[in-house]
Structures are given as structure tokens and as C-alpha cells.
Amino acid sequence: MVAFAGLAPVLGGRPRAATAAAAAASKGSAGAWGVTARPASAGRATAIPTRRSAAAHWTAVATPPAPSSTSTGNGVGVAAAAAAAAQASTLEDDAWLRTGSRQSKIVCTIGPKTSDVESIAALAAAGMNVARLNMSHGTHEWHAGVIANVRTVNARGGVNIGLLLDTKGPEVRSGDLKAPIEVERGQAFTWTVRRDLTDLPPFTTDVSYDDFVKDVHVGDTLLVDGGMCSFLVTSVDGPDVLTECIDGGTLTSRRHLNVRGKSASLPAITDKDWEDIRFGMEQGVDFYALSFVKHENDVAELKAHMLDAGVQALVLSKIESADAVGRLPQILAASDGAMVARGDLGAEIPVEDVPLVQDEIVRLNRLLRKPTIVATHMLESMISYPTPTRAEVTDITEAVKQGADATMLSGETANGAYPLRALGVMNTVAEADAVRDAGDGRVDLAFAASTLATRLDATALVVFTRVGNYARLVSSTRPRCPIIALCPDAALMRRMSLLWGVSAFVIDFSDDPEVTISRAMDLLRRRGLAASKDTLVICSDMLVDGGGDADAVNTLQVRRMQ
Numbered sequence: 001m002v003a004f005a006g007l008a009p010v011l012g013g014r015p016r017a018a019t020a021a022a023a024a025a026s027k028g029s030a031g032a033w034g035v036t037a038r039p040a041s042a043g044r045a046t047a048i049p050t051r052r053s054a055a056a057h058w059t060a061v062a063t064p065p066a067p068s069s070t071s072t073g074n075g076v077g078v079a080a081a082a083a084a085a086a087q088a089s090t091l092e093d094d095a096w097l098r099t100g101s102r103q104s105k106i107v108c109t110i111g112p113k114t115s116d117v118e119s120i121a122a123l124a125a126a127g128m129n130v131a132r133l134n135m136s137h138g139t140h141e142w143h144a145g146v147i148a149n150v151r152t153v154n155a156r157g158g159v160n161i162g163l164l165l166d167t168k169g170p171e172v173r174s175g176d177l178k179a180p181i182e183v184e185r186g187q188a189f190t191w192t193v194r195r196d197l198t199d200l201p202p203f204t205t206d207v208s209y210d211d212f213v214k215d216v217h218v219g220d221t222l223l224v225d226g227g228m229c230s231f232l233v234t235s236v237d238g239p240d241v242l243t244e245c246i247d248g249g250t251l252t253s254r255r256h257l258n259v260r261g262k263s264a265s266l267p268a269i270t271d272k273d274w275e276d277i278r279f280g281m282e283q284g285v286d287f288y289a290l291s292f293v294k295h296e297n298d299v300a301e302l303k304a305h306m307l308d309a310g311v312q313a314l315v316l317s318k319i320e321s322a323d324a325v326g327r328l329p330q331i332l333a334a335s336d337g338a339m340v341a342r343g344d345l346g347a348e349i350p351v352e353d354v355p356l357v358q359d360e361i362v363r364l365n366r367l368l369r370k371p372t373i374v375a376t377h378m379l380e381s382m383i384s385y386p387t388p389t390r391a392e393v394t395d396i397t398e399a400v401k402q403g404a405d406a407t408m409l410s411g412e413t414a415n416g417a418y419p420l421r422a423l424g425v426m427n428t429v430a431e432a433d434a435v436r437d438a439g440d441g442r443v444d445l446a447f448a449a450s451t452l453a454t455r456l457d458a459t460a461l462v463v464f465t466r467v468g469n470y471a472r473l474v475s476s477t478r479p480r481c482p483i484i485a486l487c488p489d490a491a492l493m494r495r496m497s498l499l500w501g502v503s504a505f506v507i508d509f510s511d512d513p514e515v516t517i518s519r520a521m522d523l524l525r526r527r528g529l530a531a532s533k534d535t536l537v538i539c540s541d542m543l544v545d546g547g548g549d550a551d552a553v554n555t556l557q558v559r560r561m562q
Ligand SMILES: Nc1ncnc2c1ncn2[C@@H]1O[C@H](COP(=O)(O)OP(=O)(O)O)[C@@H](O)[C@H]1O
Pocket: 109, 110, 111, 112, 134, 136, 137, 138, 254, 256, 410, 411, 412, 414, 415
């Protein structure tokens, strides 16, 4: 028999001495394949029985399927947060528990609705992992206040909120308005780079970038906030770009302007960005999200600057331009992580390509073991309404399932009507995916069994199953050798007749695992399914002590037929 250290050779009985440590660890929540670590049928409560063990449990299972960020420091932060919480948490138990079982992280943009210390504490308690400062808005003084408030909340204990400074970048924005302007289809509208903005005529607003007038041409489509309103350029006259409204809407202050299919001819890091980065370095923020990265050299420039200054913060590239999409592998390789900035991205590339690019960024970054934030419009309707659309919920679930390390809230938490509710929805939806994954924890074991069986050229993969689930999971991994499913009753055996690759048989499950295995081998021999010296891969999850989840042990063994 080839036994696996740390995996209990248990079928129906107590763990043997060799596996006692693993079983003990599973009770304490870490390490072993006990169901306490990744519960097979667990609801939230059984996954995390107490606050103390919740912290340890979370540390044990926090690593996503593809290693993401430990090398860049994120994982260390997670562990530190968990350890800190295990020692002393000033948060309510249920707040810790609610954030404790979610594996993907949540970035919240801090804005006028959420900048005071108690709002930040409430966001932290509701599951915020990273606070985002958008340098397109607010003064350094305002952002310094937010940073101080985040630090106050961190210092209270129990949470570990990271600080992300998002540069304005070479984005083009409309100017400040005294009041929103309603624009209807067909309305003539002027965008100006005039210096003197006093007494602008109606249906006119300024634009933040002087060369705007050089970059746009007659026939271009001007998108406001990625297409919430759009305008056709009809002429360019000195400092004024004259347009006609195609899709109407309400224009508010400092809106995004994109010319469909074109990037502004500004450098990726503008003078304002350098000032903001200096501010961030003084303040010691943890992450920089670099807007409108076009080339890996943009990232290298910032990283070299930080190296010179002895700053260890991480640089995340915001993928939001057609240029960046064209150089994804190089840009991601140069960065510490990425943000899928779907707002501007959807204005620069066809909107139907955005999900494909998102998928590719998450996939590449998982291969590179670097984190990805999926951002923008995740719960957009909750800026105004107390419940999300079903499509928004699906969007979050899809991002989490893809393996995004984090999902982000923008206007929802910055200036929406329901910041905490929006975060609550994102938390619950992302957590639901984690719980579902946790419920399928044996999938990993099934895959491992399947891989082993193939590599070892096993004669059969034997799975002991009481209700058929384990056989179904093993079957879904499509091993190359036959799957022999052994169960205690004939009705279940029949139900398994539909499962790919499975031959099901009934045997008596003994309290002694060795007896059960020996019965299984007899059956295989009798049926001509295996002969003496053949290799078998055996997996099971049997209850020990006849107890609940806490007494279940998953095992994976390689044995030779006697
Ligand atoms: N620091 C801030 N000061 C004032 N308003 C802010 C701030 N941060 C965000 N907001 C508001 O919240 C909205 C949504 O935030 P975000 O998505 O980060 O901005 P944008 O889409 O404008 O880049 C912004 O458009 C702005 O109205």
C-alpha cells in the first residue's frame, strides 16, 4: 500500500494514529481535508463555528484556486488581518463572520457619502477590504482626511483595510457645472477649452484637456460616461467643439468624455498624476491604480520611481484603453496586478468585447499569480435604488467565479443613496459563491484522485459514496480508468447508472475501514475488475465517531490489490 502522509486511511472508523494530527488540525480548523476545513454540506454557520476558529479557518482556506497574491503581499495582509482578529476584535462577531467566509475581496470607492470615520468603520464592518481614493475628484486635504479615517478604523482592530490611490490619468472630463443640464436628441451642444469660463452660453461646458480640440474630428462620436449620452461632432471652431446630441440625458459635473475608438494623446502619467503619486507616497498608500496605461513602460516608469524613493506599494494597471488591450501580456507582466476598468474600456473598444477582455485579464493574471480587480457598474442601479438588478447580481457572481481577486464599488459607495446596502449585496453575492465553492470542496479531492489514477495508470478509481455525491464529483472529472462506486443500497446504485464512467455496486460499509476496503477488493476480484497487485486509487469521505460534519474525514489513498 502507498499511503499518503497526512490523509487519513479511514472508512467508517476512527482516524488511525498516522492521521491523528491531521484530524486534530481539522478540528482546530486548519490544514486537513476534514469537512470542518472545507465543509461538504455546510451552511455558513457550520463553516465558521466560532469567531476564534473563524479567523483560523479563513486563513486556512483564503487562498483562491490559482495562487494570486501572496508574493505581492496581499496574502500576508489577509493572514495578518485574520490573526489580528483572532486576538482582539472590536467588531461585532457577526460582522467578522460575514466577511470571514468570503474569499474574493471588495474595493469601495470613498466619496462624499462615506468619507467620515464612522461611515468608513461601517463599510469595514460590512466587508470593505480596500478603500479607493479616486484622484479625479477631491483635494489632497480631503483625501488625507479619508486616509486618516481609514487608519483610525484599522487601529481599532479587527480589520485591515488597504488604501488604493487611483490616478486621474490622461482622462478627459467635462467641467464643473452649477446645475445639471438636461440634453435632448438633436440639441446643439458646445464643448470648449476656452480659458475664460465666465458667462458660458447655455448648452456649453468646458473640457479638462486643451488638446481635445486637436484630437477630435468632424464625424467623431463623443461619449459621456461611456455612452450615457452621446454627441456627433459637427465642427471644430478654434477652442470650441460643436456637436449635436445623438442620445440625450442629464449632464452633471466632471463627467468622463471619450471619443469612440480613440485615446487622448496625453502621456499615461500626467503632471497632476505625479503630484498625486507624491502625495500618496507621503501618505504611505498601499496600492496605485494607474489609469489609462498604454504600454508596459508606463508601469516600469512608476515602479522605478517608487524603487528610487524606497516605496514598496504595488502598482495595478487599469486596463481601459484599446492600446492597453493590444499589449495585455506585456502590461500585466510589468504590473503587480490589474483593474478591469470597464467604464472607459467600454467606450474605447466595442462594448461586446468588454466581457471577453475581462475574462482574458483575469485568466492571464491568475497564470501570473497577480490580483485582478473587476470594476465599474457592478451595482450601478443601487446608486439610486435599494435593490440590485438580477443582471448586476449575476455580474458579480461571474466575476467571482472567473477568479477575480476583487470586485469594486464606485459611485455606489462614493455618492450613492445606499452605500452600505450596496456593499451588503456585493458581500452576500460574493460570499454565496464562496459558500457554493466550499460546498464543492471535494471537487479538488476528486480532481486529485482522477489525476493520480491517470498518472499511476491505476486499474480503477474506487469511490465510497453514501448518497452518490462523491461518485458524481469523481465522474465529472472524467478520469481515464473505470470508476467503481460502492454504496450501501441498491436504489442509490441504480441512480448512479446515469453517471459517466461509473460502475456502481452495493457493499456493506463496516465500522472498520480496513474491513470495508477488504470487502471492496473482494468484489473487484470476484467481478474480474481488478487482480492481485493492480493499483487502485481509493477516495471516500466517511463519518467517524458517527458524528456530524466535525467528525468526517476525506481520504485519498493509493493501494495495491492483495
Ligand atoms: N473624492 C470625491 N469627491 C467628490 N466626489 C467623488 C469623490 N470620489 C467619487 N466621487 C463621486 O462619485 C462618483 C463615482 O465615483 P467613481 O466611479 O470613482 O468616479 P468616476 O466615474 O467619476 O471616475 C464620481 O463621479 C463623483 O461624482
